[in-house]
Amino acid sequence: MADAKREIERKYESDDSGLPDLTGVAGVANVVDKGTAELDATYHDTSDLRLASARVTLRRRSGGGDAGWHLKLPVAPGVRDEIHAPLSDTLPGELAGLARSRVREGRLVPVIRLRTTRDIRHLVDADGALLAEVSVDRVRADRLFGGEGKAQWTEIEVELADGGDPAFLDKVEKRLGKAGVHPSKSASKLSRALAETKGRKPRPPKPGPGEPHTAGDHVMAYVRAQRDAIVELDPAVRLDTEEGVHDMRIATRRLRSTFRTFGKVLDRRATDPIADELKWLAGELGVGRDQEVLAERLMAGLADVPPALVDGPVHARLHHWAEASERGSRSRLLGVLDSARYLALLDTLDALAADPPLLKAAAGDPGEALAKAVHKDFAKVTELIETAMAQPPGHDRDLGLHEARKKAKRTRYAAEAARPALGRPAKTMLQSMKSLQTMLGEHQDSVMARETLRELSAVAHAAGESTFTYGLLYGHEEQRAAAVEAGAPEAWQKIKAGAPV
16 A cells, blocks of 8 residues: 655755755754665656656665655645555556556656665754754666666755654755755756756656737637646545545536637537546546535534434434445546546547647637627526526426526636636636535535435335434425525626626
């Protein structure tokens, strides 16, 4: 089983003079010599260095206190999430999966071998607690694939202790600077080894199209940002991080909305099939997420019920339902992320970003083309919500408000894409649609909760259990929905009056 942690470190150029005196760093009570370690690491990548191009590193390292396989994913400059798996001859499947959105159908090969002699020091406070680990690394690099040659250098590495304050690294850097030690020009040992040996180099980050001028420029900037988000969030979804699934699902929705709203800019004959695949992916992502949100709502509602009114094993049944749903959805989602269909979708998004199917309107002024598309979506929201509220309470109104919510979400994403071009009017529209989406989302959550409570009540009844508490919870959900419906007309009038149309 792999372990994950956040690594915050900085690297510095060094010569043979070793480590400067760091006893003067504020907060450091002692510098403890931890001896020398011999590290032997082999870095793996595709033949075209896809991982290195994305600032991702994958290595197998022996020696030192954390021998094993390490996958490092970029978070911010100097900050990476490191996933560690035990030392083995072959790459663990979990780490292979975490790299799959980058590697896809490519084959991983050894590209660089680094042998490092590491002199280690611990910076500790007055209580002996670790503040940072500082090492002087004497590195020897050998190119194994896609080139040849050797390189060697010495560098200083400062890694913050787990849970430490990143501001402490600023204090260390200030002290190193006074000693004439300067930050490294390379972000990692691997990047330096690839740069200093002969052969293929990582693809540099593709320069953006520059300052967007046309409608097509603005739409494609948004499309590329969502494509990047899907790829980058893939490991977070696999690791089941708190918001990974939610954020990836939003990226798929933003793309689908963009394709539909800006159909005068991007040819829908090309984007509609991609939108269908994005809908499939969003649906798979939503299975577990929707169940999780619904379970949290039902559990919270039950917690508010006085114990005397909880009749029967309601807690146990809710927990069993939630856990069973979570187990099944998790296994299914991992299968989706490993599927050929999903990897093909990522390739298709790359192709779209590289060669977008722009129509004539794409060359036009964004202030006109984008505003027209956003206003068209807003007009549809107006029609849907007013039609829904004209219906009597019940199924037809519930369905109509749900459709209005989906359209409000699409309008929100359209305004988000247009905001760099339209400025404040788009920002106002975005905020208005977000407010409406939240209100109608509360209503839809109540609808789904009531459907689930009916199902759970039927199961409980068949088992000979009391259904009283389920009915009580159902009534509470009815009241929550009614409160939204009662306040919706006034809230909508305020939104419509403030909308920049």
